[in-house]
Amino acid sequence: MVFRVTQSQIDGKFLMQQGIALADESQILEKLSTFKKVNRASDNPGDANLINQAKNDIGEATGFRKAIEATLSRFQAVETAFTEIRDVLDDARELVVEGSLSVNNPERQTIADQLGHYRAEIIDRLNVKHEGQFLFDGTVQVATPPFDDPVTGAYTGNNSLYSLRLNAQENVVVNWPGSTVAFGPGGFGSSDDVLFLLQTLEDAFRADDLATIDATLPLLAPADERINGLIGEVGALSGRLISEQDHYENFELGLREVLQDLESADLAEEAVYLKQARNKVDAQLRAQGSVNRQSLLDFLG
Amino acid sequence: MVNLNTSLLTGFSGVQVAQVGLNVTGNNIANVNTEGYSRQSADHTTRGVLTSQGITVGIGADVREIMAARENLANQLLTNQKGRTSLLEEHASGLNDVESLMAESDETGIAKSLNELFSAVELSVARPSDLGTREQLLITAEDVASEIRARDADLDDLQRQSNTDIADLVSKVNLITERIADINRNINSTSTPSQNLIDDRQREINELSKLVGVDVFDLPGEQVQVNIQGANQILVGREMRNTLSVSTSATTGFFDVNINVKGTVSNITSQITSGKIGGKLQVRDTEIPQVRERLDNLAAGLIISFNTIHQTGFGLNGTTGLNFFDPPNATVLGATAIGTQDPNRYDGIAGTITLSNDLVDPLNPAAGFDATRLAHSSAAGAAGNNAVVLQLADLRNSTAVIDSDRDGDPAPDAAGTFERYHSSTLSMLGRKVNTVNTEFDTQQALLEQAEARVDQVSGVSLDEEAISLSQYQRAFEASSRFLGVINQLTSEIINRLGS
Numbered sequence: 001m002v003f004r005v006t007q008s009q010i011d012g013k014f015l016m017q018q019g020i021a022l023a024d025e026s027q028i029l030e031k032l033s034t035f036k037k038v039n040r041a042s043d044n045p046g047d048a049n050l051i052n053q054a055k056n057d058i059g060e061a062t063g064f065r066k067a068i069e070a071t072l073s074r075f076q077a078v079e080t081a082f083t084e085i086r087d088v089l090d091d092a093r094e095l096v097v098e099g100s101l102s103v104n105n106p107e108r109q110t111i112a113d114q115l116g117h118y119r120a121e122i123i124d125r126l127n128v129k130h131e132g133q134f135l136f137d138g139t140v141q142v143a144t145p146p147f148d149d150p151v152t153g154a155y156t157g158n159n160s161l162y163s164l165r166l167n168a169q170e171n172v173v174v175n176w177p178g179s180t181v182a183f184g185p186g187g188f189g190s191s192d193d194v195l196f197l198l199q200t201l202e203d204a205f206r207a208d209d210l211a212t213i214d215a216t217l218p219l220l221a222p223a224d225e226r227i228n229g230l231i232g233e234v235g236a237l238s239g240r241l242i243s244e245q246d247h248y249e250n251f252e253l254g255l256r257e258v259l260q261d262l263e264s265a266d267l268a269e270e271a272v273y274l275k276q277a278r279n280k281v282d283a284q285l286r287a288q289g290s291v292n293r294q295s296l297l298d299f300l301g
Numbered sequence: 302m303v304n305l306n307t308s309l310l311t312g313f314s315g316v317q318v319a320q321v322g323l324n325v326t327g328n329n330i331a332n333v334n335t336e337g338y339s340r341q342s343a344d345h346t347t348r349g350v351l352t353s354q355g356i357t358v359g360i361g362a363d364v365r366e367i368m369a370a371r372e373n374l375a376n377q378l379l380t381n382q383k384g385r386t387s388l389l390e391e392h393a394s395g396l397n398d399v400e401s402l403m404a405e406s407d408e409t410g411i412a413k414s415l416n417e418l419f420s421a422v423e424l425s426v427a428r429p430s431d432l433g434t435r436e437q438l439l440i441t442a443e444d445v446a447s448e449i450r451a452r453d454a455d456l457d458d459l460q461r462q463s464n465t466d467i468a469d470l471v472s473k474v475n476l477i478t479e480r481i482a483d484i485n486r487n488i489n490s491t492s493t494p495s496q497n498l499i500d501d502r503q504r505e506i507n508e509l510s511k512l513v514g515v516d517v518f519d520l521p522g523e524q525v526q527v528n529i530q531g532a533n534q535i536l537v538g539r540e541m542r543n544t545l546s547v548s549t550s551a552t553t554g555f556f557d558v559n560i561n562v563k564g565t566v567s568n569i570t571s572q573i574t575s576g577k578i579g580g581k582l583q584v585r586d587t588e589i590p591q592v593r594e595r596l597d598n599l600a601a602g603l604i605i606s607f608n609t610i611h612q613t614g615f616g617l618n619g620t621t622g623l624n625f626f627d628p629p630n631a632t633v634l635g636a637t638a639i640g641t642q643d644p645n646r647y648d649g650i651a652g653t654i655t656l657s658n659d660l661v662d663p664l665n666p667a668a669g670f671d672a673t674r675l676a677h678s679s680a681a682g683a684a685g686n687n688a689v690v691l692q693l694a695d696l697r698n699s700t701a702v703i704d705s706d707r708d709g710d711p712a713p714d715a716a717g718t719f720e721r722y723h724s725s726t727l728s729m730l731g732r733k734v735n736t737v738n739t740e741f742d743t744q745q746a747l748l749e750q751a752e753a754r755v756d757q758v759s760g761v762s763l764d765e766e767a768i769s770l771s772q773y774q775r776a777f778e779a780s781s782r783f784l785g786v787i788n789q790l791t792s793e794i795i796n797r798l799g800s
Contacts, residue, residue, distance in 0.1 A: 004762055006756050006757075008333075009752075012752055012753070040401075041400065041734070045728050048728050049724060049725070052728065059720075060416075060698075063419055063422075063423035063424070066427075067427040070428055071427050074427075133430060133685065138685065140682060140684070140685065162685065165423065165691065165694050168698035175685070296763065297763055297766075297770075
């Protein structure tokens, strides 16, 4: 079958094909200028969805990681405070042991003074601040230190705990109310109460009350152990948080690589495509230029 | 009786026929680039015969009529393809606009602001009483609200622009149908209508099809009836025309397209499924509302879930019962009870979402949002308590926050988290744009084929016209030569009479 081919048919086809070729070229140029092969969802709906998911996951991981970072920085302060309290308690214990063997009254007065200093030191550590907030006031966030009364050692914070999200499913408690640290499970004025024990010993040394010293001295060891336990608790939790932090760092890194694969344009590949697209446009223009030049009319007359 | 005078007339008819042929060829060449022009040709016929002494001799040629190479089927196919192409072009263009308006970048967008909001919430979990972290939370929450509002406002503008365009296009339809009716009348008024008129009418029909998509039916006497495609609505008929008009719909607030038939106005909006108007209607009434509906669902989800939790908490200054986002109630007035689907339940909420005015200190409104009023704590006077902000953080992973079926209960819908829901809005839109763009590319090829088909029948080929030119030139020269011979013979006889 013979088809009639007219100039407008040729022109129409050329314009359509050239439009497609120019659109391809423009898309490649966009990829080269943004370095991204998916600039909008319609470029590749499947990959665009994965890219959005990856970005969401990165955002979530970053959120968790930053919250963990903030908590870890507080944990360092908590751990330092606990360690110092334990060290002071150790020193106090040593002093009490030495003092209990001493018969010299003025020496006992000095020991009592020293115990008073140790007690004040522990209160200082219990009143320590981090980022402008008291570390051991529970959740009450008081304006004045939670252990503001040096005589009674009373606690003005609360016993509430608060948690941090480790991931979407798991929360962990990340605070130690001052009462837990200072008073232990027995509570204020109990045999677990570090401040009470030191106050009792101080008073006993001042009063030369050997019976009380002998009765109280053995209680310092469990108190010391309890603080040690708290240090271990903070250390273990810090370890867990650091491990989660590492996990999120690695996870983010992995996701960023996935994102890179999904999103980033291969510049060399795109440059080749651009060359191909330009060749196509050039060939179309050259071909159309030659088609337009001649018809039978040019050969008549 | 055949004589020299008769021969002169015979030769003259040859010159005349060649002259007409040359004119027709010249006209074809002149219209080589005229869109919709149908190649014309002179239909030649013998002029008649003279019989003398038992001998019958022809007395020349005549032009019976000027014909146009035209195939109705090909033209109808082209008209349909133009309507479909315009529909897809408008649909694709509108969807591309919607996608551009919803585009996310590394710097801006709803997804990014949602991500930053939840990161700020997460940090508030770790530092519930820290004012800097609280300020950051306020800023990011305001960003989310403002991004959603901005996207909704942009989509609203686009929807209104489409609506205005529809009114303009309807006016153009009326102008074109008026011209078609005029041409119909002119064709009807003459027994042998000019081929140019028929071409003009076809051109107008094709233009009309681009706007509204039409079916064309041939009527006797070179008349045509033009209907709205796929609908039994006549735009132009025999000696009649029905106009289109627009009126504002009481339910949508947008224009309905009406047809006015003998004073009766009928709403035919749903019957227009082709042409630019069809495309505009699809973008205005389907595509944009679908995206806005999802934005409304997202905004309503944020308002309801954040407010429900935030109201239970206590701020640093002891305030409680405060909303996080405004409006406090995301549900439109008069919505059905929870458990019953109401498609309009959250209509327009994306355009109004803001950070709640409850977070502004009423005693010092000039200071703006007050970070101390953010209720992170579950107990009064416990600034370090993060139980409430912890619940807000949990919302990031909750899949029971979007009420996609609009029955007031998001829990069973499992529409995904806020971020996933928005991601799926974008990828759904991307898939649609991709599909419609592909359909449009395919349709362009079909249109090109339909144009080629018409061109194959009706188009002007300069090579063919060169042949015709040459043929008529030769015929003209031969007839002139014949006239010269007869003239010479006649002169010779006349001259001899005098000698």
